[in-house]
Amino acid sequence: MYPLTFFSSLFGIEKDNHELCLTQYKSVTAHAPLVYMSLMLAVIGLAYVNMNNASAAVTIVMPLLLVLVDLIAFHSFMIQRDLNLSSYRSSVVRRLHVTVWSALALGVIHGGWVIILLAQGDAATQNLTVIIFSLSSLGAAICLLQLPVAAIALSVSAMSPLSLFLWFSGEPGHQISALAIAISTAVGAFAINRYGKDYSRMVMKQREVGAKKSEAEQISRLNRIMAHQDSLTGLANRRAFLSNINAQVADAQKGLMDGLSVGILDLDGFKLVNDVYGHPAGDRLLKSAGRRLTDLFYSRVFVARLGGDEFGIAVSGKRSQEELRALGERICSAMRVPFDLDGRSVHLGGSVGFARWTEVGDTAEILFERADYALYHTKESSRGAVTIFNDQHAARLREITVVDRQLHDADFDKEMSLMFQPIVSLGQQKTVGLEVLARWNSPALGIVTPDVFICSAERLGIINRLTASLLEKALRDAETWPDDLFMSFNLSMQDITSTAAVLKLVSIINSSGFDPKRITLEVPETAVMNNYERALDSLTLLKNLGVNIALDDFGTGYSSLAYVRTLPLDKLKLDRSFVVDLVRDAAARAVAGSMIEMCRSLNVDCIVEGVETGEQVRILNKLGCEIIQGYYCSRPLSAHDARAFVRSERQKKQAG
Numbered sequence: 291m292y293p294l295t296f297f298s299s300l301f302g303i304e305k306d307n308h309e310l311c312l313t314q315y316k317s318v319t320a321h322a323p324l325v326y327m328s329l330m331l332a333v334i335g336l337a338y339v340n341m342n343n344a345s346a347a348v349t350i351v352m353p354l355l356l357v358l359v360d361l362i363a364f365h366s367f368m369i370q371r372d373l374n375l376s377s378y379r380s381s382v383v384r385r386l387h388v389t390v391w392s393a394l395a396l397g398v399i400h401g402g403w404v405i406i407l408l409a410q411g412d413a414a415t416q417n418l419t420v421i422i423f424s425l426s427s428l429g430a431a432i433c434l435l436q437l438p439v440a441a442i443a444l445s446v447s448a449m450s451p452l453s454l455f456l457w458f459s460g461e462p463g464h465q466i467s468a469l470a471i472a473i474s475t476a477v478g479a480f481a482i483n484r485y486g487k488d489y490s491r492m493v494m495k496q497r498e499v500g501a502k503k504s505e506a507e508q509i510s511r512l513n514r515i516m517a518h519q520d521s522l523t524g525l526a527n528r529r530a531f532l533s534n535i536n537a538q539v540a541d542a543q544k545g546l547m548d549g550l551s552v553g554i555l556d557l558d559g560f561k562l563v564n565d566v567y568g569h570p571a572g573d574r575l576l577k578s579a580g581r582r583l584t585d586l587f588y589s590r591v592f593v594a595r596l597g598g599d600e601f602g603i604a605v606s607g608k609r610s611q612e613e614l615r616a617l618g619e620r621i622c623s624a625m626r627v628p629f630d631l632d633g634r635s636v637h638l639g640g641s642v643g644f645a646r647w648t649e650v651g652d653t654a655e656i657l658f659e660r661a662d663y664a665l666y667h668t669k670e671s672s673r674g675a676v677t678i679f680n681d682q683h684a685a686r687l688r689e690i691t692v693v694d695r696q697l698h699d700a701d702f703d704k705e706m707s708l709m710f711q712p713i714v715s716l717g718q719q720k721t722v723g724l725e726v727l728a729r730w731n732s733p734a735l736g737i738v739t740p741d742v743f744i745c746s747a748e749r750l751g752i753i754n755r756l757t758a759s760l761l762e763k764a765l766r767d768a769e770t771w772p773d774d775l776f777m778s779f780n781l782s783m784q785d786i787t788s789t790a791a792v793l794k795l796v797s798i799i800n801s802s803g804f805d806p807k808r809i810t811l812e813v814p815e816t817a818v819m820n821n822y823e824r825a826l827d828s829l830t831l832l833k834n835l836g837v838n839i840a841l842d843d844f845g846t847g848y849s850s851l852a853y854v855r856t857l858p859l860d861k862l863k864l865d866r867s868f869v870v871d872l873v874r875d876a877a878a879r880a881v882a883g884s885m886i887e888m889c890r891s892l893n894v895d896c897i898v899e900g901v902e903t904g905e906q907v908r909i910l911n912k913l914g915c916e917i918i919q920g921y922y923c924s925r926p927l928s929a930h931d932a933r934a935f936v937r938s939e940r941q942k943k944q945a946g
């Protein structure tokens with residue numbers, strides 16, 4: 291056993307409990323002046339009281355020496371008290387030991403001197419000496435209560451010689467005093483010991499409370515950070531972004547800032563990365579995209595991740611349209627640089643929408659909504675580019691609000707009607723199917739095209755109800771068609787992302803009695819891309835019913851071949867954007883040709899949409915296209931006209 295450990299255990303000093311030792315040492319240091327003062331006063335008082343009875347050596351020389359010892363001990367104690375003890379555990383313990391030894395020594399020295407005094411004094415001074423010394427020793431011991439072993443050492447070492455002397459004096463009075471002193475010293479030592487234990491428990495409790503408090507503080511600090519930080523990229527999150535633009539708008543309203551622009555960046559093709567390379571790879575890509583974005587700006591631009599593959603950009607200060615566009619283009623170019631995913635180079639793009647703070651009435655919510663609309667506009671019209679919210683967009687946004695309000699209260703059965711557009715086989719030279727296209731005859735707005743009201747129904751969350759109503763209507767009409775015509779019906783994204791909605795479609799088809807093999811359900815490519823796994827489940831469920839599945843507007847949603855192959859598809863509808871340049875652009879012809887070839891290799895029917903001219907038909911024929919749809923064959927027709935169209939076509943064919 292090391293000496294330090296031995297003495298610590300002997301003295302009841304909990305040397306492994308640094309907090310307790312430190313607290314004890316601080317308390318002892320604080321009370322040390324009182325201990326020494328009480329001892330020195332006792333020495334002076336006792337010397338004075340015994341002046342007439344005892345020799346000069348005992349009442350002058352010895353007291354002077356004792357006071358000198360007290361002063362030296364006090365001084366050496368005090369010069370060390372300011373040293374930094376918190377980090378030196380062993381030095382604190384050592385000093386506590388020194389304190390205990392000092393208390394013991396002081397008790398012995400002072401007690402010894404008092405015995406000499408008692409030996410030379412008369413009965414009256416002896417009584418006074420016992421009282422003065424007992425009280426001052428008790429006072430000194432009380433000052434050392436926080437270090438019980440020192441308090442006990444002082445009182446026992448000072449009182450024991452005294453009570454022994456009185457006991458062995460042989461006088462009954464003195465012997466009673468000796469017993470009283472011995473008993474009260476023992477009881478005092480016991481009480482001090484108990485107090486010491488309670489004290490150390492209290493210090494430990496305080497330490498626990500302190501630790502819990504600091505843990506709670508740390509947790510609440512972490513919560514505060516997490517509430518405002520995106521855990522994946524380390525950027526500010528949506529909440530922090532909104533509160534930042536709120537604060538900036540408030541400054542702009544007060545004239546403290548001369549402008550603010552809010553931008554939203556959406557990564558084009560990110561969903562595909564998640565589906566093809568997995569979510570961990572997608573996460574890594576989002577981190578790099580976040581870094582690229584922050585690296586582009588130095589100051590006055592606040593960047594956040596809003597969620598998914600969307601980032602927010604708040605640009606402080608007045609910026610012209612040109613400056614903002616240039617900034618947006620820098621962002622888009624940065625996102626076009628291939629990303630490195632474990633050695634694979636992944637190509638993405640970025641679409642940006644910006645809205646500028648223009649009027650005092652503009653709130654942060656309005657700005658954000660406009661930026662979102664501008665982004666939506668970019669995604670719709672020119673992916674990978676920048677759109678800055680303008681007056682036309684504002685007018686369009688107002689229209690949307692009106693449409694939303696009217697559609698919300700619309701009676702679908704009464705106000706919705708259907709048009710039918712022929713789908714024609716070039717090989718058979720006849721209409722093989724009819725695509726159902728919805729129209730809304732709103733009492734307030736007149737005829738509204740599906741481009742407008744389908745989006746509105748999706749926004750309002752009533753698309754499933756609308757689809758169900760349209761499908762029932764379409765199936766009723768299709769009952770009257772020739773048996774060899776199929777019905778092609780459009781679904782929206784939300785129709786295939788909810789199981790309840792898919793089951794509703796299944797039940798409508800089942801109860802209609804219409805042959806499911808004569809139904810083709812068209813799902814937009816973007817709908818599948820946005821939620822591939824759910825879409826796959828839904829399409830598989832529908833496919834098991836016997837219906838055909840067509841991927842609509844193919845070529846607009848960043849699909850890859852690998853991805854398309856895994857879907858249970860029967861048909862691909864090539865978007866009309868592939869047809870537009872067919873006549874004058876050889877590259878467009880090559881792309882359309884390879885798409886048609888791809889369908890063949892995947893063993894799915896290829897339907898080319900938006901065919902308007904005979905020249906286009908001639909080229910498509912050459913490229914091996916089998917089925918077309920478009921104004922060249924027929925515009926969308928009413929139910930009655932569609933039936934007449936098919937009938938007359940067949941009559942002509944029979945006649946020919």
Ligand code: C2E
Pocket residue numbers: 711726727728739740741744760780781782842843866899900901902919920921922926
């Ligand atoms: P879509 O599925 O691509 O339908 C074809 C759209 O292109 C139709 O517009 C049609 O009128 C138009 N079109 C057909 N041939 C040509 C052509 O040669 N040239 C040009 N420029 N356009 C042509 P419509 O009827 O306005 O429908 C627009 C979109 O609305 C549809 O695009 C479809 O995605 C959606 N939609 C229509 N009806 C429904 C429906 O009942 N439910 C859902 N969810 N969506 C529908």
Ligand code: CA
Pocket residue numbers: 725780812842843
């Ligand atoms: Ca369609």
